[in-house]
Amino acid sequence: MSDTFQWLNAFSTRPSLEGAIAEVVAQLQGSLSRNPDLGIVFISSAYATDYPRLVPLLREALPMGCLIGCGGGGVIGSNGDGQAMEVETTAALSLTVAVLPGVTVQPFYLPAHQLPDPDSPPQAWIETLGVDPAQNPGFIVLADPGSSQITDLLEGLDFAYPGAVKVGGLASASLPGVPVGLFFDHELAPDWGLMREGTVGVALSGNIQLETIVAQGCRPIGEPYRVEQGDRNILLQISDPDGTWHPPLTLLRDLINRLEPADQDLAQHSLFIGVVRDVFKTQWDRGDFLIRNLIGVDPKAGAIAIGDRVRIGQQIQFHLRDADASAEDLDFHLNTYRDQHPAPAGALLFSCLGRGAGLYGEPHVDSRRFQQQFGLVPVAGFFGNGEIGPVGGRSFLHGYTSVFALVSPEH
DSSP states (O other): OOOOOEEEEEEEOOSSHHHHHHHHHHHHHTTOSSSOSEEEEEEEGGGGGGHHHHHHHHHHHSOOSEEEEEEESEEEEEOTTSOEEEEESSOOEEEEEEEOTTEEEEEEEEOGGGSOOTTSOHHHHHHHHTOOGGGOOEEEEEEOTTTSOHHHHHHHHHHHSTTOOEEEEEOOOSSTTOOOOEEEEETTBTTOOEESSSEEEEEEEESOEEEEEEEOOOEEOSOOEEEEEEETTEEEEEEOTTOOEEOHHHHHHHHHHHSOHHHHHHHTTSEEEEEESOTTOSSOOGGGEEEEEEEEEETTTTEEEESSOOOTTOEEEEEEOSHHHHHHHHHHHHHHHHHHSOOOSEEEEEEETTSHHHHHSSSSHHHHHHHHHHOSOOEEEEEESOEEEEETTEEEEESSOEEEEEEEOOO
16 A cells, blocks of 8 residues: 555444553554554543553554543544444543655644743744644644643634634543643653643644634624724624624614514524724624623623723624524535635544533534535544633634544545
8 A cells, every 4th residue: 555645534332441542553554554643532531440451552552653642521423334423421531543645743732831922023933842833833732721721722723823824722531620632742752641631632734634614603693893992802883784883782672673573592502703803804704703791891881801802993794603693603614614714634623512402402513514515534633621722823723613624645
């Protein structure tokens, strides 16, 4: 078999870790042209007591150039028939391996205390990661939710590698109190395995294309407004399409009064705000809005506090989220991508713990909607405490979102 680009996934729900590893390795070995350059593992927190044994067992069963991964409250993979599976709360192991000719694979582990100061120049980040921006890398990033300083990290990566794709998620567990885990193994650090803090990741450059779909699960309501006055994360005055200024709470109340009864009920608990990140755009669609929480109101001033900083001149629009809105939003982004691109060789799916069967009332919805559009492309991923993906040319940590990383050879 020739040394061609391969992106493969295998999935197991066997209750013992040894049995799960044996099953996924057996599935993969029959298709691999050689030992893989990269492995990405997602493991259910049902195996949490076995986390320290995962990397040694995988290293023995299937040598790889490097391995990254994390634990999750749910795990996504492709079964023996190639069909996507989303298994939540119970045991599951998903192993993706890739043969990447012509690709430079640069794994990294970043404890939070090693991050450069936020005011450091780009060169400080480049030296910390050891990744040359001239190689046009794309980044897959997996982080601990409590110790990674993920917002600082994403801002630093955007600063040092503008235009590069950064995608990933925050490790999670299915139950409170269960420890999360990050996994890291490569030939330069043979004794490493399980990490309980920081960030693991890999930079990929050369003969590889890394693209993203960010489905934030909301649908817009009403009209876009312009921010006219604000203080940090507080909206004080916004203008309608006619240019008239209003307290934002006044416009929101008027909007809710004009909604259908079902949407009025939904607005009581599933109302969000979208903020356009690119102030230079004059036409907007769903992919231009960064969805953030409404976290408080001041009835006297008519002000609204949101979960992000606001800037004068930004466009905002209110949004609603429920199962139908999430499915509709995902279909919108999948259709848009499909109309402009061929099917990828493989996909990673970073989904929120608040999605899955708990949102839709049935499993496998997001991953199988993807395969309905692109065929039996290998899909792997996990349900996390936050999802990393770009909006408006910048990288953000999201919630209630499904972020797809789409991987293909460059040529």
